[in-house]
Amino acid sequence: MTEVQSVKKKKGTLTKEKIIKTARNLFYKKGYDATTTAIIAKEAGVSEATLYKYFKSKMTLLLSTVEPECIPFMENKNYQLLTNQELLSVWTNELIDKVFYNRPQYSIIFNESTKHPELSEQYIANIYSMSNADLELVNRMDKGDLPKIDLILFQVGIIGSFLAMITHMQIYDPTIKLEKVPPNIRNTLICLIEGKFFV
Template sequence: MPTKGDLTKQRILDVARELFYKKGFDATSTAEIARGASISEAAMYKYYKSKRDLLTASVQPTHFVEDTSDYSTLTNNELVQCWTALFLEKVEKNLPQYMILFGESVKYPELSETYLATFHKETPADIEVQKRIKTGHFPKLDMTLMQVGMIGALIAMIQHLVIYKKHDDLNSVPPKVKEVISNIISGKFFN
């Protein structure tokens, strides 16, 4: 059972993540975070040494895709479909973290290291895709670079839809965006 301190630390992190996500890191003050968490700034520093520590913590995933499936018997098309579904699930369940990561990494490159250390865990589907790349069944590509590109595209599409009032929720991935990303990954976009 979480202690009162654990709950306070989590509340601070939740408030910080929401503010960094909606306003950006530089536009968010520690006073705002403390106020939102219903504690004093001094109390906040008992849990996080600095605002930068909060930024690093804010990009930590809250959802991991638990997958122990065996993908070796799937066709290439089936594998791509499964891999894409798992990828989209991971991104959608951690969308605020990805938005913060992509928005702040240019100024704070250590966030990219945090991404590689926490988000980028190989799944059995990743391993099977890499195996098929090595054996020539899939074209050679840098999986990390492809994932980063797809996440960046997904974020840009969501922001576009929000800007033009076609989607009002920055906390979910619209089905239209999922479909476009899935079609790009599977190669169906121009078929």
């Protein structure tokens, strides 16, 4: 399938995607301000002039790297059939997975939005996009089946918590390769959210 796609795609499109992908990883690892257009171009295998053919500024490129292309990741389960406990558990795990597989985007948005207000719109678009599980949660809160809380702030807290834990591991072992959510992080986070520590 990727074969078919890449045959269809024009050279220019591929170059553009390569630049975005390269820039995203660099912004994620070193931050926007510390990443030069020179190094992006070099690692993407193009010249700086080419980069500026596709993006009229470095900021435009930044915005492209956080576009929600990979953000939607939701299953279409029958959330209505779940118990409160089950729903919350599913919701938490879906959130963790979504953030994990898009952690460069989330990390960039969370880290750079205060510094570069141009990103705020993308931040809001991401944070306020509702999954089906979200909607069902809100539904039950409205009906009184679940305690009413600020779900957005709650979610922000979980994402911040998760990203901090990932960062923590990376500070300890900068060479670590994260192919899936590290089990100890998932456990500690679930433990945190479910209040398991509060016996």
